[in-house]
Amino acid sequence: MNNLMENAMRRSIILGVAALLGQAAPVAAAEPTAAEILKKYDDTMSPKTFDALVVMIAHRQDDTTRTYKFRVMKGHDDKIRLWFFEPASAKGQEMLRVGENMWVYMPSLKRAVRIASRDSFQGGDFNNADALRVNYVADYTPVLGDSGDPKSYLLDLSAKSKDAAYDKVKLWFRKGDLMPEKAEYYAASGKMIRSMKFTDVKDFRGLRRPAHLEMKNELAQKRWSEMTWLDMKLNVEVPAQRFVVDDLGR
Amino acid sequence: MFALIRIALRNVTRNRRRSLITLSAVFLALTVMVGVRGLLNGLQATIREGVVYGQTGAVQVHRKGFLKAMQGAPLDLDLPADEAFLGKIRAVPHVTAVAARIPFGGMVNHGDQTVFSLFTALDPVAESKVCPQRYERVKVGRPLDPADPTGGDFTTPLLSRLGVKVGDGVAILTNDRDGVLNAVDMKVIGSFPEPGLFAADKKVGFIPLPLAQELLRMPGRATEVAIAVDPLDRIDEVVAALRPVVGPEYEVSSWHDVAGYVDEIVKNQNLVLNLISNIFLFMALLGILNTMLMSVRERTREIGTMMAVGVRRRQILALFLLEASLLGLVGGALGLAAGYGIIHHYAGEGIVMRAVGSTTDIVIHPFITAPFVARTFVVSIVGAAVAALLPSFFASRLRPVEALGSVA
Structure with missing residues (x-):
């Protein structure tokens, strides 16, 4: 009698737990991991190869603006190259990133010069690694955080090396399509130095991504920069010889 | 008694x-x-x-607001570095010399090395009269020279970081007045151990003013005017006399204000x-x-x-x-x-x-x-x-x- 009851109880507990697990399991499968979200972020912002036309407007302290127009081409193995068209004073300048190394080609020097990933990109509020953005999965360790909003995920990123664009990044993603919404960038000290808004999600030949980025400088009042993707071609031919230092300026 | x-x-x-x-x-x-x-x-x-004789000069003139924004070495708060403006200042009694300058931040590159540093663009001739000690600090090579328009002086810590000797070539990179990156080639003609007393940053370079004006794309302009006063105890008089001369859009400061420390x-x-x-x-x-x-x-x-x-x-x-x-x-x-x-x-x-x-x-x-x-x-x-x-x-x-x- 006793045994029977025990068995029945045991069975019902097991069943109950199984039922609970059965209910929880499909939900857990739908929740992406931190690594998956970050991978999706890379796929959205920096697909395998592309050729894009971008306009950057830097808003300065004195309420004036400076406009830059450039072409960005991403080749295989996260190599990326950039050509400036505007303003006239920047025309002929080029940039190249291979791994964590970055160069700028200066027409006045007729040669390329090594630059740092964290230096300002053309005096604006993006840094060089932002403009030559390739691979966050390689640069950061992601952890899921509490976004404080049931409709979005929060990723806390910490840099794997000093070459990453920032020491710490907080990224918010929309649940569902995992579109980036906003970001906060922090120095090693924990001080917020930049914040970004991703807006104007557009379809570029099948790739949906924010076409407008607004980077606010948190260290200086009234300073911010915006980048607008005018066009983005995907799966273009990217000749490997375009992505070596010696090719800059040619 | x-x-x-x-x-x-x-x-x-x-x-x-x-x-x-x-x-x-x-x-x-x-x-x-x-x-x-x-x-x-x-x-x-x-x-x-x-x-006074190695860094600031006795009196300085800037566009209003420059000293407050000094940390960022703003280029848009500029002033004319022409004879019309500098001559007016030189005409004030007890002013013995006037030198236009541009302090700015940027990078020095040599080979694969790029180092962030602070620069001061100096008028090679006028500066030697306002701050002669600056030139005396040059221990190897020679100070800025009008005969050498692309020759610059750099601190030894900066040169050793770059692995550069006097006589070598370097490139200076910086954002011009509009924020656009620009660069010039230079030659290291002299080195000095330290930029001055109490200098927080030891990676410093001095660059001829005309070259810097080209680099920063601000021809004929500067952001600072350093003034020599003799005798030195007439500084207050000179400051008071200069204010109406330069006008309200400029600020006149004695070295006490600039180097209050x-x-x-x-x-x-x-x-x-x-x-x-x-x-x-x-x-x-x-x-x-x-x-x-x-x-x-x-x-x-x-x-x-x-x-x-x-x-x-x-x-x-x-x-x-x-x-x-x-x-x-x-x-x-x-x-x-x-x-x-x-x-x-x-x-x-x-x-x-x-x-x-x-x-x-x-x-x-x-x-x-x-x-x-x-x-x-x-x-x-x-x-x-x-x-x-x-x-x-x-x-x-x-x-x-x-x-x-x-x-x-």
Whole structure:
């Protein structure tokens, strides 16, 4: 009698737990991991190869603006190259990133010069690694955080090396399509130095991504920069010889 | 009165050993006070001159708001670096030279190395008149030279970071006035160990103004005008005269405003010096107090005798005060003389010193001023008298009969 009851109880507990697990399991499968979200972020912002036309407007302290127009081409193995068209004073300048190394080609020097990933990109509020953005999965360790909003995920990123664009990044993603919404960038000290808004999600030949980025400088009042993707071609031919230092300026 | 002085003198010489010990205490205190003051005067003058003749110039002119935004070395707060503007400044009385400058941040590149550093674009000729010490700091190679339009001077820490020697080529990269990146090729023609006293950043370069104007794409413009004033104590006059000359959109500042930390350092040094001096003086005066107390005790019968023959209490008081003052006077005079001698000895050749964390020697020429000597002398005499006030008062209050009966 006793045994029977025990068995029945045991069975019902097991069943109950199984039922609970059965209910929880499909939900857990739908929740992406931190690594998956970050991978999706890379796929959205920096697909395998592309050729894009971008306009950057830097808003300065004195309420004036400076406009830059450039072409960005991403080749295989996260190599990326950039050509400036505007303003006239920047025309002929080029940039190249291979791994964590970055160069700028200066027409006045007729040669390329090594630059740092964290230096300002053309005096604006993006840094060089932002403009030559390739691979966050390689640069950061992601952890899921509490976004404080049931409709979005929060990723806390910490840099794997000093070459990453920032020491710490907080990224918010929309649940569902995992579109980036906003970001906060922090120095090693924990001080917020930049914040970004991703807006104007557009379809570029099948790739949906924010076409407008607004980077606010948190260290200086009234300073911010915006980048607008005018066009983005995907799966273009990217000749490997375009992505070596010696090719800059040619 | 003369008789009293004569008696005081005789009394002082009566107990030679004790007087000598007291004198040496006063002597030593005064020697130290004068010596340290002289040394500090020399040090402070060296600091002041190093800043005025090596970094800031006596007076500076900027666009309004520049100094507040100085950290960012703003390029848009600029001013004309032409003869029309600079000539107006040069015409102000006591202005002897005027030099346009542009401080800015950027990068130096050589081969695979790129180092962030601070630059100052200088007019090679005018700068040598406003800040000659800048040029004297160049230890290897030569200072900026109008004959070498692409030659620059850099600090040795910067050059060693880049692995560059004097004679090598480097590229300077920076964002121009519009924020657009620009670069020029340069040659390293000279190096100096340090940009100046109290320079926080040791990676610094000096660049010819015309080249920097091209690099920053601001032809004919500058952001700072450094002004030499002679004599230096006319600075306030020059600042006041310059304001209406340059107009309200510019700010005129003396080096005190630009390098306020110098006044702060001098103030703190003086505070410490005064504390030490006062302790030495206090010890010497305690010696006098002790001597006079002993003296009064030993001479109780004598005081009684003096009173018995009609010497007044006032005179007794005056006698002891005079004795103390004599000690202060002689000890003080000798101490001042010795201190002055030491200072004079080092004034010519100077004392070579090295500040903490610095790699350059500074030469200190100690000196003291007449008002300081006079004041110290008076303090030593009056101080001695004040220290003797209590013993002298005791002496003058003695009752003749009891004093005569004293056996001490």
